[in-house]
Structures are given as structure tokens and as C-alpha cells.
Amino acid sequence: MTSISRLRDRIAAVPAAARRRVADSTVRSSVVTDARMVAPExxxxxxxxxxxxxxxxxxxxxxxxxxxxxxxxxxxxxxxxxxxxxxxxxxxxxxxxxxxxxxxxxxxxxxxxxxxxxxxxxxxxxxxxxxxxxxxxxxxxxxxxxxxxxxxxxxxxxxxxxxxxxxxxxxxxxxxxxxxxxxxxxxxxxxxxxxxxxxxxxxELPAIEDGAAPAEERAGVARRAQAAFEFAQSEAGRTAFSVLRSGAERAYGRYGHREGEAPRRTPPRTPPSS
Known part of the structure; x- marks a missing residue:
């Protein structure tokens, strides 16, 4: 029989593991964002x-x-x-x-x-x-x-x-x-x-060809990527994304169906009697 102390340790480990996963996900997202500043593809x-x-x-x-x-x-x-x-x-x-x-x-x-x-x-x-x-x-x-x-x-x-x-x-x-x-x-x-x-x-060639961008365009891409990252990290950005996520969840709950349930179907209308 599992002791109370062992159960308590397991329960306490759950939020710690969840925090580690969130931290790992945050670090990974930041690293990928760093890379996308140089290679947006x-x-x-x-x-x-x-x-x-x-x-x-x-x-x-x-x-x-x-x-x-x-x-x-x-x-x-x-x-x-x-x-x-x-x-x-x-x-x-x-x-x-x-x-x-x-x-x-x-x-x-x-x-x-x-x-x-x-x-x-x-x-x-x-x-x-x-x-x-x-x-x-x-x-x-x-x-x-x-x-x-x-x-x-x-x-x-x-x-x-x-x-x-x-x-x-x-x-x-x-x-x-x-x-x-x-x-x-x-x-x-x-x-x-x-x-x-x-x-x-x-x-004869006024600008770089074959997919390479001139300095002004490269600078513009870098500035837009940096601005997008800073917005996502800001309080306003987090609030905006939270609102979008909440709206998507409500829409899914209203129009979607839970896993394992059959989709709701509107019954056909009865034609009017002649």
C-alpha cells in the first residue's frame, strides 16, 4: 500500500513538472524566435x-x-x-x-x-x-x-x-x-x-536578384520581426492573445462537439401540409 508521504510527494511533483514543461516551451519559443530574425523561413x-x-x-x-x-x-x-x-x-x-x-x-x-x-x-x-x-x-x-x-x-x-x-x-x-x-x-x-x-x-542590375533582398528590405524584415516579438512579450500582447484564445475556445464550444460525441445535427424541417 502506497504511503501517504509518497502520495504527497507525487502530488507535489505534478505542478513542478508542469512548470518545467512551461519553462522549456518558453525557452524553445524564444530560441526559435531568435533564429527567425535571421532566417524568417x-x-x-x-x-x-x-x-x-x-x-x-x-x-x-x-x-x-x-x-x-x-x-x-x-x-x-x-x-x-x-x-x-x-x-x-x-x-x-x-x-x-x-x-x-x-x-x-x-x-x-x-x-x-x-x-x-x-x-x-x-x-x-x-x-x-x-x-x-x-x-x-x-x-x-x-x-x-x-x-x-x-x-x-x-x-x-x-x-x-x-x-x-x-x-x-x-x-x-x-x-x-x-x-x-x-x-x-x-x-x-x-x-x-x-x-x-x-x-x-x-x-544593368539595380538590385539583388535570385531571392536576395536589398539592405532596406532586409532591415524592414528585421524591424518587423523584432516589433512582433516585443509585442508578443508585452502585457498588451499577452492580453490580446488571451482574448483571441478565449474567443476561439468559446466558438469551439458553441459550434464544435466534444471528442467522443456525435456531432449535433439539425433535424430536417417538416414540409408544410398542402
């Missing part, structure tokens, strides 16, 4: 994997931008960019390509980030962080480190931050190397990179 219910993939996408895109920015001019490329010509040229085996790839990878440093949320949004929006091609490799590395630091906070099994980031850096470097090889092996990708370079350097 991350879902609100994201886990660590979503943040890791966002960081890897950010760095792959930075590699593509750097190839369009400098690689097109530095790497010896064939005049014709058909598959047969690219295969015969074997650009990935050329010394100029190797030198360019090593220069790109040398700018990548994934390390524990000291950036807070407002620092990251300001860095993302700063005019010196990007040009018409996109983010610089250094800024992309800083933002990827920021995202991966938040991903580590969501990991349940990882314990050593430096070891975790070192593993992610190896994966990112492999991703970037593979991305750059594709740039000189896939005709369409090379054509697009050359055309971007030509239009930007000739002044």
Missing part, C-alpha cells in the same frame, strides 16, 4: 534540424554569390558552356578553380557566437554586410554561427558546443565545396552566374 515550431539546415542553406548561397562575384573572373572557364565543353574543360581540376575554392573556404569560420538577437538583425541589415551579389562570406559565417548556436540550445543530446560547431563546420565546408563544383559543371548554373556577374558589373 524557419517554421515557428522548428526543431534543431530546421536551424541547422537554414545555416547550411545560408552558406551554400554565400558560396554561389562569391562565385558570381569573383569566381567568374578568376577561374579559367571555357567560352562555350554546354555539357560536352564543360566535361572536356574539367574546370574542377584546374589550378585556378582550386585556388578560388581554397580562398572561399578560408573565409569560413563557424565558432561560438557572441551575437544577441538585436546584434544579428543589425548585422543582417547593415549596408556593409552585403553588396548586389549578396552577403559577404564573413557575415554569412557570423550569421550561420548564430543559427547553429541556437540549434545547439535545442539539441537534447549534444553536450559540447565547440565539438558540435566543429562538426557542423566540416559539413558546411563540404556543402560549399560541392556547391562550387556544381557551378562549373552544370551549364545552367554557370550561365546564370556569368549573367549575374555581367549585369552587375555593367550596372
Amino acid at each position: 524557419i517554421p515557428r515550431d522548428a526543431d534543431a534540424g530546421h536551424l541547422v539546415r537554414a545555416a547550411r542553406r545560408l552558406m551554400r548561397r554565400a558560396a554561389q554569390d562569391e562565385f558570381a562575384r569573383e569566381g567568374v573572373a578568376r577561374v579559367r572557364l571555357p567560352e562555350e558552356v554546354g555539357r560536352a565543353e564543360l566535361r572536356a574543360a574539367d574546370v574542377p581540376g584546374d589550378a585556378s578553380f582550386h585556388a578560388f575554392v581554397e580562398d572561399v573556404l578560408s573565409a569560413v569560420e563557424i565558432a561560438p557566437s557572441l551575437l544577441e538577437r538585436d546584434d544579428a538583425t543589425e548585422l543582417l541589415a547593415a549596408p556593409s554586410s552585403a553588396d548586389l551579389y549578396g552577403l559577404s562570406l564573413e557575415v554569412a559565417s557570423d550569421l550561420a554561427s548564430y543559427l547553429l548556436g541556437r540549434a545547439f540550445a535545442l539539441e537534447e543530446e549534444a553536450e559540447d558546443l565547440e565539438a558540435y560547431l566543429a562538426e557542423q563546420e566540416r559539413t558546411i565546408r563540404e556543402d560549399m565545396r560541392a556547391t562550387l563544383v556544381r557551378q562549373v559543371r552544370v551549364p545552367l548554373e554557370l550561365t546564370v552566374a556569368r549573367e549575374r556577374h555581367r549585369r552587375i558589373e555593367s550596372g
Whole structure:
């Protein structure tokens, strides 16, 4: 028979466990909000994997931008960019390509980030962080480190931050190397990179293409995300969300049905007698 003291301990543990779950949920929500300031495509219910993939996408895109920015001019490329010509040229085996790839990878440093949320949004929006091609490799590395630091906070099994980031850096470097090889092996990708370079350097392209936003738009997104977060954390925001939740619950109680019960149906009207 269970003793009274043991029952009392179990009952006392219930609210403590509930508080821990609420605290964990609050921390997770805050971490995901931090990440969404930099990568708005991350879902609100994201886990660590979503943040890791966002960081890897950010760095792959930075590699593509750097190839369009400098690689097109530095790497010896064939005049014709058909598959047969690219295969015969074997650009990935050329010394100029190797030198360019090593220069790109040398700018990548994934390390524990000291950036807070407002620092990251300001860095993302700063005019010196990007040009018409996109983010610089250094800024992309800083933002990827920021995202991966938040991903580590969501990991349940990882314990050593430096070891975790070192593993992610190896994966990112492999991703970037593979991305750059594709740039000189896939005709369409090379054509697009050359055309971007030509239009930007000739002044034909007034703003960033291919999904990258100009500094003003990046700043606007960051400001809106920060304002939304601050409103949600404010007393007015919590009150508004509470009102919305209460209204939704009342609507469900009025028009819905409880689990396990058959939905209510309005009986058909009896037609008037003729």
C-alpha cells in the first residue's frame, strides 16, 4: 500500500513538472524566435534540424554569390558552356578553380557566437554586410554561427558546443565545396552566374536578384520581426492573445462537439401540409 508521504510527494511533483514543461516551451519559443530574425523561413515550431539546415542553406548561397562575384573572373572557364565543353574543360581540376575554392573556404569560420538577437538583425541589415551579389562570406559565417548556436540550445543530446560547431563546420565546408563544383559543371548554373556577374558589373542590375533582398528590405524584415516579438512579450500582447484564445475556445464550444460525441445535427424541417 502506497504511503501517504509518497502520495504527497507525487502530488507535489505534478505542478513542478508542469512548470518545467512551461519553462522549456518558453525557452524553445524564444530560441526559435531568435533564429527567425535571421532566417524568417524557419517554421515557428522548428526543431534543431530546421536551424541547422537554414545555416547550411545560408552558406551554400554565400558560396554561389562569391562565385558570381569573383569566381567568374578568376577561374579559367571555357567560352562555350554546354555539357560536352564543360566535361572536356574539367574546370574542377584546374589550378585556378582550386585556388578560388581554397580562398572561399578560408573565409569560413563557424565558432561560438557572441551575437544577441538585436546584434544579428543589425548585422543582417547593415549596408556593409552585403553588396548586389549578396552577403559577404564573413557575415554569412557570423550569421550561420548564430543559427547553429541556437540549434545547439535545442539539441537534447549534444553536450559540447565547440565539438558540435566543429562538426557542423566540416559539413558546411563540404556543402560549399560541392556547391562550387556544381557551378562549373552544370551549364545552367554557370550561365546564370556569368549573367549575374555581367549585369552587375555593367550596372544593368539595380538590385539583388535570385531571392536576395536589398539592405532596406532586409532591415524592414528585421524591424518587423523584432516589433512582433516585443509585442508578443508585452502585457498588451499577452492580453490580446488571451482574448483571441478565449474567443476561439468559446466558438469551439458553441459550434464544435466534444471528442467522443456525435456531432449535433439539425433535424430536417417538416414540409408544410398542402
